[in-house]
Amino acid sequence: MKTEFSLAQLADPDIKEADKILRACVHCGFCTATCPTYVLLGDELDSPRGRIYLIKEMLEKDKPPTPEVVKHIDRCLSCLACMTTCPSGVNYMHLVDQARVRIERDYQRPLTERLLRSVLAFVLPRPDLFRISMILAGFARPFAALLPTPSVGAANPGLLRRIKAMLALAPRGLPQPGPAAGTVFAPIGRRRGRVALLQGCAQQVLAPRINQAAISVLTRHGVEVVLVKDEQCCGALTHHMGQDGDALARARANVTVWQREADQNGLDAILVTTSGCGTVVKDYGYLLREDKTFAEPAQRISALAKDITEYLAGLELAPSTQKGDITVAYHSACSLQHGQKITQLPKELLSKNGFVVKDVPESHLCCGSAGTYNILQPDIASRLRDRKVANIALVKPDMIAAGNIGCMVQIAGGTSVPVVHTIELLDWATGGPRPGLN
Numbered sequence: 001m002k003t004e005f006s007l008a009q010l011a012d013p014d015i016k017e018a019d020k021i022l023r024a025c026v027h028c029g030f031c032t033a034t035c036p037t038y039v040l041l042g043d044e045l046d047s048p049r050g051r052i053y054l055i056k057e058m059l060e061k062d063k064p065p066t067p068e069v070v071k072h073i074d075r076c077l078s079c080l081a082c083m084t085t086c087p088s089g090v091n092y093m094h095l096v097d098q099a100r101v102r103i104e105r106d107y108q109r110p111l112t113e114r115l116l117r118s119v120l121a122f123v124l125p126r127p128d129l130f131r132i133s134m135i136l137a138g139f140a141r142p143f144a145a146l147l148p149t150p151s152v153g154a155a156n157p158g159l160l161r162r163i164k165a166m167l168a169l170a171p172r173g174l175p176q177p178g179p180a181a182g183t184v185f186a187p188i189g190r191r192r193g194r195v196a197l198l199q200g201c202a203q204q205v206l207a208p209r210i211n212q213a214a215i216s217v218l219t220r221h222g223v224e225v226v227l228v229k230d231e232q233c234c235g236a237l238t239h240h241m242g243q244d245g246d247a248l249a250r251a252r253a254n255v256t257v258w259q260r261e262a263d264q265n266g267l268d269a270i271l272v273t274t275s276g277c278g279t280v281v282k283d284y285g286y287l288l289r290e291d292k293t294f295a296e297p298a299q300r301i302s303a304l305a306k307d308i309t310e311y312l313a314g315l316e317l318a319p320s321t322q323k324g325d326i327t328v329a330y331h332s333a334c335s336l337q338h339g340q341k342i343t344q345l346p347k348e349l350l351s352k353n354g355f356v357v358k359d360v361p362e363s364h365l366c367c368g369s370a371g372t373y374n375i376l377q378p379d380i381a382s383r384l385r386d387r388k389v390a391n392i393a394l395v396k397p398d399m400i401a402a403g404n405i406g407c408m409v410q411i412a413g414g415t416s417v418p419v420v421h422t423i424e425l426l427d428w429a430t431g432g433p434r435p436g437l438n
């Protein structure tokens with residue numbers, strides 16, 4: 001794609017990067033076929049190629065985003081299916097991230113939307129506040145039926161509709177909190193490694209059982225696990241809302257504490273059980289590339305970051321207790337399959353450990369979760385969820401497995417089949433408890 005940035009514009013490293021990305025696009029349109037919003041809405045401006053044009057125009061002309069541009073960028077799930085499909089290697093992720101930062105900086109959203117976004121950006125990354133908000137939401141849940149229902153294709157869903165979506169996602173009860181930051185879990189038997197386990201923010205409130213399962217599997221196989229003190233939310237939530245100041249501050253804080261832990265006590269890896277977070281931690285090196293102090297340490301941290309399944313693939317797991325009578329539909333989270341290019345590993349681990357693993361038809365399409373997307377774009381998100389659940393039903397599973405809490409909550413909202421994390425099944429197969437209670 002031809003670009004026309006001025007020399008002065010190209011002096012900005014972000015614009016230089018955007019120019020490189022835009023020039024890689026040959027506007028072939030292959031990406032449109034796998035883009036969930038294009039598949040649903042059929043509008044070129046809701047396709048990757050359409051959005052790339054809109055972003056090019058906005059950056060090149062250096063003009064404030066119009067409501068039309070904001071509408072189509074907001075509708076993008078950042079699922080990155082387009083990056084998997086693109087034959088030219090266009091890094092849409094880094095381009096749309098720039099567009100979101102520009103929108104956040106230069107566009108004045110309606111007051112109610114600004115308020116909602118501020119609340120989400122403030123509450124979600126703070127587990128204590130998030131816990132309180134979930135308790136309050138649990139009380140308000142019975143009144144959700146009084147709020148407006150989805151209006152399919154609405155350009156900008158109203159505040160009440162979004163509150164209704166938020167309440168629908170709130171759990172009926174919350175589990176006890178998991179172990180405190182700073183805890184070190186000793187390995188059982190011969191020591192084979194030492195890892196940090198990202199504690200996460202929403203996940204540690206909604207499903208601490210996931211990291212507990214990870215700790216059980218790891219320690220059972222000789223790996224020491226540390227929950228690093230002073231670790232923060234990885235920054236993914238605010239990063240995807242264009243709030244880069246917050247996201248980069250969190251990235252720097254995490255790089256600092258993880259680097260200290262690695263230097264003082266040694267770390268073979270930083271493990272992540274929420275693939276949305278893993279994608280961002282693996283990108284810290286890129287996000288902090290212009291930061292003289294943090295560029296190098298961030299690269300080191302990104303190189304240490306691994307999805308839990310990547311690390312387990314290098315360990316010889318204990319013989320499975322599974323008898324091959326549980327059929328699992330494996331939901332491939334976008335952040336895992338498109339963001340981290342991990343597609344086969346989780347399925348291979350599950351198969352090797354005695355589960356009958358089924359691929360879900362249209363597995364490349366997002367379930368609609370996408371961070372805060374199911375709150376901010378509830379109508380598109382619920383259509384994608386229904387489509388995902390219908391596809392899952394085709395393989396008649398006993399359980400659904402996924403590697404991302406956002407997907408788990410989203411899918412569980414549309415089915416009575418138990419939705420579990422891949423690591424819970426691996427824990428069960430190697431001596432842990434049976435999972436399956438949503």
Ligand code: SF4
Binds near residue numbers: 024030031052089090
């Ligand atoms: S598939 Fe890649 S090169 Fe083709 S239009 Fe989409 S982003 Fe551009």
Ligand code: SF4
Binds near residue numbers: 076
């Ligand atoms: S990230 Fe997903 S929703 Fe956004 S343009 Fe790409 S395929 Fe479409």
